[in-house]
Amino acid sequence: MFEPTGSQRDAASTIFNLSDYRVIDAFEVPGRARRVEVEPTSPPGCPACGVISVRVHSRRLQRIRDVPVAGALEVVWCKRRWFCDEQRCGRGTFAESTLQVPPRARSTVRLRAQLVAAVIDSERAVSETARVRTHVELDVLRGALDEMRASLHETAVFSAADVQFHEIVMAISGNRLAESIARVLFERARDSARYRGNVPLSFHEQTLREHEQVFAAIEAGTIDAAGQAMNAHIIDSWQRRRPPDHQGKTPRR
């Protein structure tokens, strides 16, 4: 369906709200996240000469990582290659890109911003926790760690205990706002586990080791070490749980 360029977007695009993109399809894949297919709203300018392209050369699908919208989503960009028809330009063809997903990027700018915010909030919270925690609170946190140790072979239980550990850290620090960001971050990690099917045991063992370091620093009351350990853990676990890239295929339509 074509619409004139203007302020009015279709309902799905308005809800998804990724600037420069429209939603062209959305459906449910049994046992996986809902899938949303998007494409840029306007034809791009050639990166060499700036002339707006009008002819599509080819299309392929590329999965992009994005923030959850009312839960986890699998976002697929129906990415076009365009001809540059400008006579004096030697470019030939070029792939489209946007401000939200620059050339060669695999995730949206808004997702990166959310991750950075989550890292900063978590580091701040864990430092505060290392400073103020009581013995009773330490016991509660140790309980979540024990739960992780006991469930290394059960992904769902392990992930829930992992999230719980982070939420306890946030709660002890008194940071309620960051609590919801941690949840969003780990919802996404759980979702990527769903794509992969079986999460390798080594992932869980590594995650547990990182949590043990965070806990040891909180227990010792070493504020800087707690912040560093949490920082390293969030960034590492984010990398480890990256969903596999979508292999380019011709879009069905």
Ligand SMILES: [Zn+2]
């Ligand atoms: Zn050109």
Ligand SMILES: [Zn+2]
């Ligand atoms: Zn964790």
